Amino acid sequence: MSDSLLSTACHQWHVDHGGRMVDFAGWEMPLLYSNITTEHQAVRKTAGLFDIAHMGRLFFSGPDACRFLDRLLTNNVESLKPGQIRYSLVTNEAGGILDDVLVYRFSGFYLLVVNASNRLKIVEWIEKQRQGFDVQIDDRTCEKFMLALQGPESLGVLNPLAEADLSEIKYYYGVETQVLGVDALVSRTGYTGEDGFEVVLDQTQAVTLWERLIADGEAVGLIPAGLGCRDTLRLEAAMPLYGHELDEQTDPFTAGLNFAVKLQGADFIGKDALIAAKGREDRKVRVGFTLEGKRAAREGCLLFEGDQQVGIVTSGSFSPTLDMPIGMAYVEATFAKTGQTLEADIRGKRIPVKLTELPFYKRDT
Numbered sequence: 001m002s003d004s005l006l007s008t009a010c011h012q013w014h015v016d017h018g019g020r021m022v023d024f025a026g027w028e029m030p031l032l033y034s035n036i037t038t039e040h041q042a043v044r045k046t047a048g049l050f051d052i053a054h055m056g057r058l059f060f061s062g063p064d065a066c067r068f069l070d071r072l073l074t075n076n077v078e079s080l081k082p083g084q085i086r087y088s089l090v091t092n093e094a095g096g097i098l099d100d101v102l103v104y105r106f107s108g109f110y111l112l113v114v115n116a117s118n119r120l121k122i123v124e125w126i127e128k129q130r131q132g133f134d135v136q137i138d139d140r141t142c143e144k145f146m147l148a149l150q151g152p153e154s155l156g157v158l159n160p161l162a163e164a165d166l167s168e169i170k171y172y173y174g175v176e177t178q179v180l181g182v183d184a185l186v187s188r189t190g191y192t193g194e195d196g197f198e199v200v201l202d203q204t205q206a207v208t209l210w211e212r213l214i215a216d217g218e219a220v221g222l223i224p225a226g227l228g229c230r231d232t233l234r235l236e237a238a239m240p241l242y243g244h245e246l247d248e249q250t251d252p253f254t255a256g257l258n259f260a261v262k263l264q265g266a267d268f269i270g271k272d273a274l275i276a277a278k279g280r281e282d283r284k285v286r287v288g289f290t291l292e293g294k295r296a297a298r299e300g301c302l303l304f305e306g307d308q309q310v311g312i313v314t315s316g317s318f319s320p321t322l323d324m325p326i327g328m329a330y331v332e333a334t335f336a337k338t339g340q341t342l343e344a345d346i347r348g349k350r351i352p353v354k355l356t357e358l359p360f361y362k363r364d365t
Helices: 011-016 036-045 065-072 116-129 154-161 203-220 227-236 271-278
Strands: 020-024 027-032 048-051 056-061 085-091 097-106 109-114 136-139 144-150 174-179 182-187 196-202 284-290 302-305 308-319 324-332 341-346 349-356
Touching (some): 011 203, 048 203, 056 065, 056 116, 097 116, 097 174, 097 182, 109 116, 144 154, 196 203, 227 308, 227 324
Antiparallel strands (some): 020 027, 048 144, 097 109, 144 196, 174 182, 182 196, 284 349, 308 324, 341 349
16 A cells, blocks of 8 residues: 555554555545445444544634635535534536535534545635635644444444433534543534444544444444445435535536525525526436346446436445345436336446435434
């Protein structure tokens, strides 16, 4: 592995415990420890612990922090309550998606969590837009550590270690508290479709907390989980992934992310283009599909209705929960009806795929 790759504070732990390390967006990260299916099922049934310190963590403060974020983001920042978190998008002037992000409001500052692959691009974009705003922006990605504890046993494992009662935190809310006696931000968020928490704290405390969670969670079946099952979990939950479902050529309405765009809100970058895009009737539709057998239709596979190409696969994998191949694709609206059968070209062979409602998996609440 290249010496130029960034590494998280738990890097040596991953190596020592059999993590298969890969280059992910310039970071050396664990793809898996045992196998993707085992780790996936642990998250669905008990709990999995993810190192997500490769995600960008940008802190905003100052008199114009809120106003500046409302200029950058498609969703409404001003209406955030203290502790509330909102999914949003950063769009360019043409309405294309630069990144999908989470924006958190805490006392005296805001936190923006961005994708690892887009962090440097977004930091540069922010610098270009900040003129005229009294705002301080701190990229603390390499100072802070971030983990995700996901699965039905997450609350029981983490709550005894936190000063705050985490059972009182609603979904997409967070709290400034202490975990193992050190300052931390704890949010009820995740990228798996399960209940769970994400924790941000100083990287000097990362290994201590990580090892404590592993030890305390062993009794309920918690295991470390890598980026491999993070992808299969988010696909089952139909959560888009930047570089697959989202890119600078795709607008939020085509991606089915209408809920993250507030056209009646602030005058954000790309708003005029999105007003125009919303009225288009020729847009493609993000759909889900399933296949019979074990062979998945991977990203880039073309979808056909007879001899007519009508779509392209953006994500595809075998679903451990459903025990069948699943995927997401962009399909021409005329051919995007749930229940319709199309054909995927998989290495020159046409395989029937059935369009299905998203998400594929939704946990019992």
